[in-house]
Amino acid sequence: MNSTDTPLAKADLAALVAGDIETGSFVNLGIGQPTLVADHLTPEQHVTLHTENGMLGMGRAAVGDEIDPDLINAGKIPVVENPGAAYFHHADSFAMMRGGHLDVCVLGAFQVSVRGDLANWSTGAPDAIPAVGGAMDLAIGARQTWVMMTLFGKDGTPKIVTDLTYPATGVTCVSRVYTPEAVFLVDPETGLSVRETHGPSIDELSERMGLELRPT
Amino acid sequence: MNSTDTPLAKADLAALVAGDIETGSFVNLGIGQPTLVADHLTPEQHVTLHTENGMLGMGRAAVGDEIDPDLINAGKIPVVENPGAAYFHHADSFAMMRGGHLDVCVLGAFQVSVRGDLANWSTGAPDAIPAVGGAMDLAIGARQTWVMMTLFGKDGTPKIVTDLTYPATGVTCVSRVYTPEAVFLVDPETGLSVRETHGPSIDELSERMGLELRPT
């Protein structure tokens, strides 16, 4: 089991995720923290990025004169086009997603259950105006859905839970959870396990999370 | 009511159908007799022909050096491309059809019922190998489905019937039937009526067909 003495910084966590993506993969990086993963992909990995508003071969954020209002990503940030890119319409783009053609989708989350249920679209606050965007499509579409998030909320509440308390985005869809303190795998048969820790031991995590944990 | 003294020849019937197509229409002409209609469309009509194997703007049959194995119609006949043509894949082509975007589809038939049910894909012979092609999609797809056929079989049996005896291609889908002896309209509310005759009178047709007939 890989391990470091302290929890990973955001950039190190993004680098860890990037390093786990197989050569030649097609990947969608969700809005927020997952976008950092792109900075750590190497040219040798030949990873093609998908953005659900209709493009494969999305490049880095556009700067200066590169900015083109017709070329944006799902976060509505101007980006550049990589060589070999392709454009397609929204239904074709989500068909690509829903049809299981993307190898990996990396998403942020409010909560993940021990069975891989995901909550990342709504806190369920009674006065909130609901908005889902592509979250539910992304959650269930890729061959593997990975979550990148803090393991604990600001108040210390664990975000990996026995049962979601926030509204679900998708059920049994998450296969990995990357957090600063540990990387968790979720197997549909055998459930949650810990692939590696950074800082706390498995026993310490188990106590803080209120869950029985085991190494992978 | 338009009328001539004798039943229409094939070419005249095709010309009649062609003349009934409104300016600017998008039209699919089925395999067989309906393909003759194309010869009678005028440039002023600006009719765009669809072929369900993935093309709008289909032109006439290709001859000599124009023949290109990658450019064929639904009958697998080499054709030419008109200016302003567009190509698309099979699912998009039938989406165009099924979505009701074509103004008129002209088909051949074995039988049409007085309610506009169509039989044109199978005689139901017990030893026949069934084959349907695009017939069922075409029957129900266009805004108007017109049939071009002989009114009587070789044995004199009328082909407009109270109830189909051949297997159906589609139900309540035919709105007009062009035959050498008469043009029939089928209204979903009021049923079958005769728009014009060529040769026999309505009374004579009524007797030969064994149906009560009325003018439109």
Place this chain on the structure above:
Amino acid sequence: MARFTDSAAQAVADVKDGATVLIGGFGAAGQPVELIEALLEQGSTGLTVVNNNAGNGEVGLAALIGAGRVAKMICSFPRQSDSQIFDAAYRAGKVQLELVPQGTLAERIRAGGAGIGGFFTPTGYGTPLAEGKETRVIDGRGQVFESPIRADVALVKALTADRLGNLVYRKTARNFGPVMAAAAEHAIVQVSNVVDVGGLDPEVIVTPGIYVDTVVEIPHPSAPVSA
């Protein structure tokens, strides 16, 4: 057959009260700014509007909502940092909201144009957005039944039209345009330029002219609202 005009006002003149209107665009890209502004001027009301978002800032779709002209929004992401006009109208009960996952929204519109009566999708299964909907387990996977969206009118932005109404788009501004044009009785498209018949390669046409009813040439479209 497509009609051509250089007047956005004329293009939207026939939109009726109570119409369902598909509006293209995802963020700034593909937003038919001039057509939306013309619709605002035109005055029809009680509209059901389908768009990925529900307006932002004070102009365009937000202004349409602010003017009380939208009875219902069908969208995936109404809440944004600057969606204050929709937020206020929604909280005041002045506009209904049908929230649809983005891919399901695109597929429902595609189904509308394609004559599909409805479909099962795994998206949303087991979530609050599946509540009240028919579900079914197909090949071991939970799925939700979704219905097609058809509309009276679509407002779409493309790059170039030929004189038959064939369209090409530009980069990610393509987004909802092709499926929306196909799902509307009357598709109104603003383009930056119009070319003669034969001016577009038949292999690269994205929206065939059969889906296009009115083309408005707007050579220098406004900088769209930014998000």
Place this chain on the structure above:
Amino acid sequence: MARFTDSAAQAVADVKDGATVLIGGFGAAGQPVELIEALLEQGSTGLTVVNNNAGNGEVGLAALIGAGRVAKMICSFPRQSDSQIFDAAYRAGKVQLELVPQGTLAERIRAGGAGIGGFFTPTGYGTPLAEGKETRVIDGRGQVFESPIRADVALVKALTADRLGNLVYRKTARNFGPVMAAAAEHAIVQVSNVVDVGGLDPEVIVTPGIYVDTVVEIPHPSAPVSA
């Protein structure tokens, strides 16, 4: 990521007995002749083959059926003037037939690639091909429930690939290619030429490389079987 080879034999080497194989083409146009011949050589058996037709003449798909390698055909139009090999095999009970209306066939394959669990279509309602199928009246129109088609392998012919596997097609040879490539676990594509990355305009790519697993360059493909 797409692999490249100049050997059709190598491209089809991994097809397993019992596999479902989508074969592109409508008539001569888009028929992947060299790939079909390589599959004939390769020897896998008990195949379910999806194609618009069921072979004609004595070569290609007809030869595959004649060699007893096809357990089941899913197609819209098996019976042709020169489909004698299929006809004989079918009458002898050596090959099963699932007859599907052509547009429903294309849409079922599209659904397979798009992750749709099934859909309702008006095509075939009230006909013998709807017998035994779930039906439903939607908005006053009878509709038939149809299931997606997914496959282990697709054999497709395109015009040009770039080194990422992005594809463009030629004229009506496009036909089933794009939906078949998307609906197969392993899409094998023969192209007339391969260009460098950047050699295809991103606006005109019909099949993005994500759908393509193996590309075989066959610069001068055989004159295909004629119907």
